[in-house]
Amino acid sequence: xxxxxxxxxxxxxxxxxxxxxxxxxxxxxxxxxxxxxxxxxxxxxxxxxxxxxxxxxxxxxxxxxxxxxxxxxxxxxxxxxxxxxxxxxxxxxxxxxxxxxxxxxxxxxxxxxxxxxxxxxxxxxxxxxxxxxxxxxxxxxxxxxxxxxxxxxxxxxxxxxxxxxxxxxxxxxxxxxxxxxxxxxxxxxxxxxxxxxxxxxxxxxxxxxxxxxxxxxxxxxxxxxxxxxxxxxxxxxxxxxxxxxxxxxxxxxxxxxxxxxxxxxxxxxxxxxxxxxxxxxxxxxxxxxxxxxxxxxxxxxxxxxxxxxxxxxxxxxxxxxxxxxxxxxxxxxxxxxxxxxxxxxxxxxxxxxxxxxxxxxxxxxxxxxxxxxxxxxxxxxxxxxxxxxxxxxxxxxxxxxxxxxxxxxxxxxxxxxxxxxxxxxxxxxxxxxxxxxxx
Numbered sequence: 001x002x003x004x005x006x007x008x009x010x011x012x013x014x015x016x017x018x019x020x021x022x023x024x025x026x027x028x029x030x031x032x033x034x035x036x037x038x039x040x041x042x043x044x045x046x047x048x049x050x051x052x053x054x055x056x057x058x059x060x061x062x063x064x065x066x067x068x069x070x071x072x073x074x075x076x077x078x079x080x081x082x083x084x085x086x087x088x089x090x091x092x093x094x095x096x097x098x099x100x101x102x103x104x105x106x107x108x109x110x111x112x113x114x115x116x117x118x119x120x121x122x123x124x125x126x127x128x129x130x131x132x133x134x135x136x137x138x139x140x141x142x143x144x145x146x147x148x149x150x151x152x153x154x155x156x157x158x159x160x161x162x163x164x165x166x167x168x169x170x171x172x173x174x175x176x177x178x179x180x181x182x183x184x185x186x187x188x189x190x191x192x193x194x195x196x197x198x199x200x201x202x203x204x205x206x207x208x209x210x211x212x213x214x215x216x217x218x219x220x221x222x223x224x225x226x227x228x229x230x231x232x233x234x235x236x237x238x239x240x241x242x243x244x245x246x247x248x249x250x251x252x253x254x255x256x257x258x259x260x261x262x263x264x265x266x267x268x269x270x271x272x273x274x275x276x277x278x279x280x281x282x283x284x285x286x287x288x289x290x291x292x293x294x295x296x297x298x299x300x301x302x303x304x305x306x307x308x309x310x311x312x313x314x315x316x317x318x319x320x321x322x323x324x325x326x327x328x329x330x331x332x333x334x335x336x337x338x339x340x341x342x343x344x345x346x347x348x349x350x351x352x353x354x355x356x357x358x359x360x361x362x363x364x365x366x367x368x369x370x371x372x373x374x375x376x377x378x379x380x381x382x383x384x385x386x387x388x389x390x391x392x393x394x395x396x397x398x399x400x401x402x403x404x405x406x407x408x409x410x411x412x413x414x415x416x417x418x419x420x421x422x423x424x425x426x427x428x429x430x431x432x433x434x435x436x437x438x439x
Contacts, residue, residue, distance in 0.1 A: 010210045014144040015156050017209040018137040021092055022160025023167065024198040025133045028099040028126060029064070030258065031168040031191050036061045037262040037384075038172075038273065039188045043107040044116045051392050054263055058384045060120050061259070064127035065381025071131025072373035073229050076366030079136050080228035083211045083219075084143075084365065088136040092206060095129030096199035098122045103192025131376070135369030138352040143212035143361070151303060154352035155295025161348065162287030162341075165258060169284065173277045214361045225362050232359065232367035239358040242418040243371025244378060246354075249311045249411035250347040252379040253318075253404050257340040260384045261325070268391065269328050279334045283341040290342060294349025303354040308415055310346030315408030317343050322397035358419065379407065 040060070041053030071091070079087040102122050108115045134157075142154035171191040179187030218224055225231050232240065258280060265271040298306045317339065324336035359367035383403075390399040 011144040013205075013209050014212065015141050015153070017088075017205045018141040018157040019159050019163070020205045021088060021202050022133060022137045022157045023163040024092065024160075024195075024202045025095050025130050025137075026160045026164025027168045027198060028095050028164075028195055029130050030165045031099065031172070031195075032064065032102070032123065032126065033061055033255070033259040033384075034168060034172050034262065034277075035188055035191075037259055038266075039184060040119070042184065043188075044119055046108050051388070054267075055385065055388055055392075056116070058259075058388055060116065060123050062381040062385055063120055064123040064130075065376035067124045067127030068131030068373040068376040069370060071128035071133075072135060072369035073366070074128065075132025076135055076232075076369040077227075077229050079132070079139075079365035079369075080225055080363055083215055084136045084140045085206070085209055085211050087132060087365075088140065089203065089206050091129045091133040091136065092199065092202045095126055095133065096195050096202070098125040098129065099192050099195040100199075103189040103195070127376075131373045132369070134372055135356075135365045138356060139214075139365055139368070140209065140212050142353060142356055143214035149299055150357065151298035151350050151353045152292060152296045154356060155292045155298075155349045158291050158295070158348055158352055159288060162284040162291060162345075165287075166281055166284035169277050169281045173274060173281070176274065176277075218362050223362050228363045228366040229370070232363040232370060236359060236363070236367050238417070238419055240367060240371040240374070242414045243355045243358065243368065244374035245414035246307070246411050246418060247351070247372065247375035248379045248414070249314045249404075249408040250344060250351065250379075251375050252383040252407045253314055253340070254344050254348075255380045255383045256387050256400065256404070257321075257337065257344065260387045261337065263384075263388065264391065264397070265325065265333070269325060271325075271328060271333060275330060275333065276337075279337040282334065283338045286338060287341055287345050290345040291349045294346050295353070296349075298350030298353065303350045303357075304415060304418070306350045307347050307354055308412065310343060310348075311408050311411050311415065313343040313346060315405050315412075318401040318404035318408070321404075322401055326397065354418075 036057045037054075040057040044060075045053040045056040075087050075091055078090075102119065105118055105122065106115060111118070137157040137160070138154050141157045142150050144153065168191065171194060172188075175187050175190050176183045179190075261280075262273065262276055265276045266273050294306055294310070321336050321340055324332040327333075355372055356364055356368040358371075386403060387400045390403065391397065393399075
């Protein structure tokens with residue numbers, strides 16, 4: 001059995017739907033991180049000291065990361081059982097409505113301790129939604145592409161990160177400029193409420209997508225796994241673990257570069273909040289070019305080679321990054337933030353294909369999603385907390401720089417240990433059909 005040549009119209013729709021959907025999901029996720037750094041300590045943890053309020057706020061940020069592997073397992077199961085399309089519609093709705101509810105959630109002054117508890121619950125829902133989103137959106141795009149261009153095709157939904165970061169930062173910046181003194185009182189809620197508009201756009205795009213040809217072929221061969229998550233964990237533990245640890249050098253520094261920097265810059269260095277937000281927007285805009293560029297380069301020179309360069313560059317940049325920020329110079333701060341996201345994109349471009357190609361189509365949503373999202377627990381979630389604690393304990397960024405270097409060293413080892421294996425094409429999965437249930 002051979003997979004028919006994909007219709008170019010369906011390919012374009014799949015790429016657009018994946019990218020638009022991930023943009024919306026990451027808009028919601030990054031918006032929370034930005035406001036958690038700037039506003040939530042005062043609104044939801046007003047009785048704490050400044051440093052304790054920041055730590056408490058970043059703790060709610062962490063629970064969203066902790067929930068992401070749960071979302072990967074839940075939606076990985078359904079994505080490998082019933083298909084990518086239906087699952088992606090569900091994750092979009094889950095994430096979007098949680099964000100809107102945060103926008104109307106009263107603060108501590110109205111609800112007391114219930115306010116931070118409800119905020120944490122909504123953050124968990126956000127984490128579950130985004131945990132199920134990544135695997136489906138990347139696979140929907142990648143599986144519509146040719147084998148020779150999968151690095152590029154899988155990198156296109158990754159554009160949701162710079163697009164979501166750009167959109168959320170731009171809206172926060174605009175709201176702050178228009179709202180003025182009312183921003184901290186109530187205007188910060190506007191970007192959260194705007195998510196209802198994005199939900200409508202995302203649904204319109206995603207409902208028009210056709211299921212990926214790879215998954216359609218799996219269904220045709222009868223190779224759909226009855227318990228894909230368990231199969232992925234049982235048969236591919238090394239792939240899952242190395243996928244998680246290879247992301248340490250990408251994800252942990254990334255959340256320092258876009259979230260912790262707002263606290264470090266405004267509280268520790270007295271840099272204007274608006275300046276840092278504008279610098280982040282510039283860096284995110286550059287990412288619209290660099291993410292697919294490095295995805296394309298991975299098709300030409302290999303995923304591991306390009307990714308390895310990104311790991312090394314991240315480790316080497318750990319100390320210069322804070323040195324540039326510590327000058328308190330506007331130009332140096334802009335350079336620091338732009339270069340930080342550039343070294344991130346060297347890894348982020350090829351990352352989706354690097355991880356997804358480690359798994360067969362019938363467990364790819366589950367396996368790739370679990371590996372990718374486990375990094376949220378060991379990397380992205382703890383990073384701002386660890387950085388804030390190190391800064392509070394030492395009053396210096398040196399410990400944070402060593403933390404970044406450590407993450408890069410672990411990721412390099414994980415990359416070297418990552419299994420090299422040929423991923424079976426859908427037609428080859430027919431051989432496993434007796435162990436699986438027909439869809």
